[in-house]
Amino acid sequence: MRYHPHTEEDVRLALETIGVSSMRELFEDLPQELRDPEVDLPPGMDEATLLDHIRELADKNSTRGPDFLGGGVRRHFIPSVTPHLALQSEFVTAYTPYQPEVSQGILQATFEYQTVMCELTGLDVSNASMYDGATATAEAALLAVRQTGRDRVVVSRGVHPETRAVLRTYLSPLGVTLDTVDLDPVTTPKLTLEDDVAGVVVQQPNFLGYIEEMRSLTQSAHDAGALMIAVVDPLSLALLAPPGAYGADVAVGDGQTLGNPASFGGPSFGFMVVRSELLRQFPGRIVGETTDVDGKRAFVLTLQAREQHIRRSRAKSNICTNHQLAALMATVNVGALGPQGLRDLAAGSVERAHALAARLEAAGMAPATGSRFFSEFVLPVPVDPQRVRSELAGRGIHAGVPVPPDYGLGDAVLLSATERVSDADIETLVEALQQIGAAREVAHG
């Protein structure tokens, strides 16, 4: 395929205007000896052949069947109207809104996004989006370090393992220490912290699906003069107390559950919302409201002095391109569902997850239902969790995110539910688990 429009006549005319005799001549600044390398790529394809090839690849994946996968990414109902509106090509093919006069579409939608995130988290200021929940959390930790001038960050093991990994990546080069602590609503409802702690990072609900004591933990952080960074699932905030309510200083998380497809893990978007006091240290783009020369309301990128293109090496972050379109998807989706619709999604998921847990117990399995959980929980299994997931996949069931060893729970998988799980799906899963021996042995052991 070719996407350039040039005819031979065009090329002739252009070369003549430029005053060169061939296109090769335009590349004479390139080192002679390095020019025109052998590039090992197949020849191009026409669109029909190309799509056949891509479909062939797509057919090697399977996505249908009962779905109990979670671990931070869930396939909730997304109304058809959401992608229809968010993916209008005027939004999809626009650049960052540097010219506000012709970018009010993106700018206003982003202002609406910022408002939605403030309402969900109960905090004051949202930026226009970050890459994902993990990098947003890392940026939040860096913000805490800048704000407090301290160089230790405490993270709960309940924070998503991949998020903790990204924290490590971002903090180590700056010589910031990262301590991982184990929390337990019963044994460790609060923390005693040294006064060199810049920030405490806790996820609610935690990676395993359980509810943390955010109030007391926030208290612990503040007692030590540290910032409290809450990592939250935005959809859960339709039901759960917003970070602002328990005094968190920063709320971060991944926006996938607000209306972006799973897309094999990306792109979704990260969000970051803070108390106004932290605005000066806040990374990322922000849209603000103002008026134009005629007194009309207008929206613009603002407070850019924090950003790399102005502040360069002293910027609050190097982030430039963010995840605007995914944030727009969430904004439209929230508008499509409204507060009641969001609440129904969250409540339906909680109910389905508890129905699943009850059914598993009834079937002689031992889901960890000791502490409160939201829409996901741990099921110990007698065999390698990877194998459990594969055996289920072999039966057309998508379930069983393996619980990483560092949780010390032995062989176990995560089971998650959304409002879309049917009773039949639950039966199918339970039966399959029994067939692959997950049940019996647990019952015995």
Next chain:
Amino acid sequence: MRYHPHTEEDVRLALETIGVSSMRELFEDLPQELRDPEVDLPPGMDEATLLDHIRELADKNSTRGPDFLGGGVRRHFIPSVTPHLALQSEFVTAYTPYQPEVSQGILQATFEYQTVMCELTGLDVSNASMYDGATATAEAALLAVRQTGRDRVVVSRGVHPETRAVLRTYLSPLGVTLDTVDLDPVTTPKLTLEDDVAGVVVQQPNFLGYIEEMRSLTQSAHDAGALMIAVVDPLSLALLAPPGAYGADVAVGDGQTLGNPASFGGPSFGFMVVRSELLRQFPGRIVGETTDVDGKRAFVLTLQAREQHIRRSRAKSNICTNHQLAALMATVNVGALGPQGLRDLAAGSVERAHALAARLEAAGMAPATGSRFFSEFVLPVPVDPQRVRSELAGRGIHAGVPVPPDYGLGDAVLLSATERVSDADIETLVEALQQIGAAREVAHG
């Protein structure tokens, strides 16, 4: 689901403004005894449940696998850009462009469509579209009757059987006689017609895929003072002589092959293009160019005095809503492919069809390749053609439109090819035909 926005407060306010106390009161003009009938319908569904139900239905159909189906509908390559542009919601959710100031999008696109159809057919004036090829043909026959004041129409058996059926439906109530004639490029290259014939309807390529002698047939029609109505496949006109070139008075046909999905047979669109002399008798909407008060080029619906909303019972047709969006799809698709792309589609289909015929012969089958064919031809089969089609379907192959008995060809199927047919597809089909006994027996018999 519900699509109305009314809150209880809205209802209260509205009723109060209207001055009634309940919504029931608004329906008091309805006959008391007939009000509020029991309507036997299931309760509504939420969108997620609804889509599951629709997907269940969709899963009971199969569309993939080698495709040799034709009979007037073919699944050619349609570039992704075509539906993306034609199905923009500004086009999809607009009404007929009665207010030109805010309908230049549809109006100009229709003007472009009319130009495309004139170029393809070599005739002077196109309307904005008809329902489909069959109704366009019937309207053309009625035009011939109006124009000549005669009451006999001659149709070749080579015209699609469904089109001939529609001709019957449209002509009989008006007392117009419909004669069906058998043509054969060899035995019947021309016709001798009575002078009461209003129009002669011939399809090129004919329903079975073969090339007709349009020049001599047009001569025969004109000799009798009848109009020549050519039923053509618009895509074939990338290669074949346009009706205007052999003197046809009217060109009609179905536009599906120009870039509309097969969609189980509808919607596509019908087109109708005529010599300017026939304009006064021309049915359907037409867009014309003019200028606005500032001297700018503008497009409007024009010559509406022919239409039902002005002329009522003396209108040239009762058509009102046409198939604008499908015509727009074709217009965009022609723009996407350009003359070379269209030619490649047509040429590729012809080549693939001839490759298939050759391979069948080599495999001991006897495709009817005596006369010239385009991208479709007849294959006699030793068993009920319906069964052949089913047996092939059972093997995941879509092929074998049964040839209707009135062609007198005995058991036979149509095989058609598009540019998308691969050599492997051909082998698969040939093998399958052999397995189901199509080959051997024919070879013997």
Next chain:
Amino acid sequence: MADFPVIFERSRPGRRGARPPAPRQFDLEGALGADNMRSEAPRLPEVSELDLVRHYTQLAHRQFSIDANFYPLGSCTMKYNPKVNEEAARLFQDLHPYQAPETAQGALQLMYELQNDLGAITGMDAFSLQPAAGAHGELAGVLMIRAYHESRGEGEQRRVVIVPDSAHGTNPATAAMAGYEVREVRTAASGEVDLAAFEAAMGPDVAAVMLTNPNTLGLFERRITQLAAVAHAAGALLYYDGANLNAILGRVRPGDMGFDVVHLNLHKTFTTPHGGGGPGTGPVGVKAKLREFLPVPIVDKRGDEYVLLEDLPQSIGRMRSHFGNFGNLVRAYTYIRALGRDGLRDVSGYAVLNANYLKERFKEIGFTIPFDRTCMHEFVAQPPAGLKTLDVAKALLDHGMHPMTVYFPLVVKEAMMVEPTETESLETLDAYIEALEAVLARAEEDPEYLKGAPYDTPVRRPDEVKAARQPVLRYRFPAVGEDAA
């Protein structure tokens, strides 16, 4: 500002966009015969994919639509077209009409269910989904009536179809296409069919009466059962033009009112999009006595299998190719099953509520309602004395809102036919009123203003007379040498 270019003006010789698979070497002349082939290539657009995208994206920006603008066209039911319908239709778009029926059972089941759903909604005994639009459904319906009379030996005798003077143009046009004379009956002061005139018009030569109820004035024909009785007594059949069904969904059924044949406009009542003029879909339903005349094919169920009945001996035959506008059948079915029984009943309730609310507000700001009583889904108004409907309509365009239907029905001078539909919020209706008020106020101050309106649209008051007097119906390529622009 230069003219907006037509696609042909963006064309450059040899420029290409999307490319299909390159055809293999093949002797086309040999296969097709040189003199069957075209001698010169058609002059079609040669543009890059990007230029194509810019062209049609910008054209879309030069078009009003339901999705961007309030669009209260009377008689058109411009309600919201749910996006889920489009999603559903996509799942069926690759089906071929001639594939083996056993590989299309889901599609056939959907059609079968829809036939039954439409029967239940209208109170008719059987449906055919074939017709492509309202007018096409009318033709199918009147042809069935014709076949019915012929089957009873009254084909010759019954030459006339009665239509009210308020009827939509397609009604008389359809009757004529079916070979009938048209007899008009006038509208009474009540805005309904004049019963006396109706009885006078009725006789043994009448084949059918075509009615729209509520009628095109947005008023319910209260004497409908009497009209039916009169018609049936004379041996005539009653035809229901379903364009206004939105007003009575779930409240009263044409079948129960005594109609023998109905057509529906799925592109009005059942949210299949108008597409800038079509495709529509106009299924026809009949009472049992007309079942055998339905156009073919019909979907039937034999055991668990769905089959297409192609040859019914008494059928009027085919109305078109294949099975109708199937893509729209999927959309309509999706809509009906989304709302269900109660949801459909809500539709008429809120449609009528909105219409009456808007009617009251029209009166408040000085519009006249010629037949002022509780209306159904729409109403007809007239502008304040001295103002032309056309001018007011044009001025509305500058407010980003689409005018109502103008100068129809013909029985009302300066008619403005307004149908808000149930999917509009009161805020939108109020915004329409504010826009109209602003227009009237401007007109007060400056009488010239209205004549010049609109001012902010891509083009303004195109010269329709010139368009008709000197028709330019296709792009004219500049002669060689001439400049394209």
Next chain:
Amino acid sequence: MADFPVIFERSRPGRRGARPPAPRQFDLEGALGADNMRSEAPRLPEVSELDLVRHYTQLAHRQFSIDANFYPLGSCTMKYNPKVNEEAARLFQDLHPYQAPETAQGALQLMYELQNDLGAITGMDAFSLQPAAGAHGELAGVLMIRAYHESRGEGEQRRVVIVPDSAHGTNPATAAMAGYEVREVRTAASGEVDLAAFEAAMGPDVAAVMLTNPNTLGLFERRITQLAAVAHAAGALLYYDGANLNAILGRVRPGDMGFDVVHLNLHKTFTTPHGGGGPGTGPVGVKAKLREFLPVPIVDKRGDEYVLLEDLPQSIGRMRSHFGNFGNLVRAYTYIRALGRDGLRDVSGYAVLNANYLKERFKEIGFTIPFDRTCMHEFVAQPPAGLKTLDVAKALLDHGMHPMTVYFPLVVKEAMMVEPTETESLETLDAYIEALEAVLARAEEDPEYLKGAPYDTPVRRPDEVKAARQPVLRYRFPAVGEDAA
């Protein structure tokens, strides 16, 4: 004209749009604990589906885009984003990152192939597809360089990253985030890195040099191999900012020029859409000596099976969750395979041809080219004496065309950075010139005109100072009693 409403202003209590399945009866408080739950509902929009559609459709009409407007932003490569890419991405959108790998082999294969394709295109030995954007790729790259030096015991010693003064802001910002000091080297009169200054800046404390080639002036660094030699001689590594790769695709490869690490912007060179600011995608590639430091996960092939390598002992670790912006990986792969080897080479050819053609035309109409020689994919210009870049840019908006990048790079006063890309036709470039000519002419006649421009846009010259001085960063709900509007 009233302000365009924000979605919250269209909201009405209790109004609903799309509805999910109704949740079953369940004691939420019992399960979650009353004091873990929120006490009041968030104030989110309550609108009907139609009002939502109108709102975001109208917002889309208030937005310039590649699909509707020429958009020659320098350094952004705003080329046509093929629709087939979107079609392809849709086929993978339901995949879950944690589903069993054997049920996602097609996705993993695509990633594996893309890793190799990018390696072949850049001349690097290994790629990670993780980074989410260019700046994110830079961070991954510099962290690998850091890990490399640490592995050789030079972590303490090498504290500095060298960047040219013409570099994009993300380069120094990235170096700082990776814990490095930034040392700037100036641009020579040739518009290239000043070799002498470069040698002076180089030393044993230097960890890396970050270069863009062609640089942000659109000029190719002709001494690149020398620069590489100098850096390597001092033990520093060479980092390639791939934002400008479009200029040299298939002509010369970063790997061959001596770069040790590169990041690519798939949202520039490889047509994944910008989405109004993102998501982008910034894969990083390295030479063999850095392979072990690549961020995880990496896709590898074991027999016929594609596997994700999660724990590589020397890896810098994870840059983000999951496998990167997979949806964009599908788009980029689709684009690369569509064009193939020769097609990609054409890209740079026509991109450079368009840039040089437009540069000549800029000169014709009176713009200054500070470093005037054959440019690559873009060039930097300055407006005629006395005119401000900002004013000219704003005036362009009235012509329906997007301005170039303004006031970057910082080394040029009143900089206008223009990148037409290969997908634009000469007609479009000429139209841009005509628009600029019109602007200059108007400015001649009426000096005030430029200050007031634009005139036809939805808003005009918003007050950015006010926005920053009195930040309003979210919608403020009217206090109860107060009016929403």
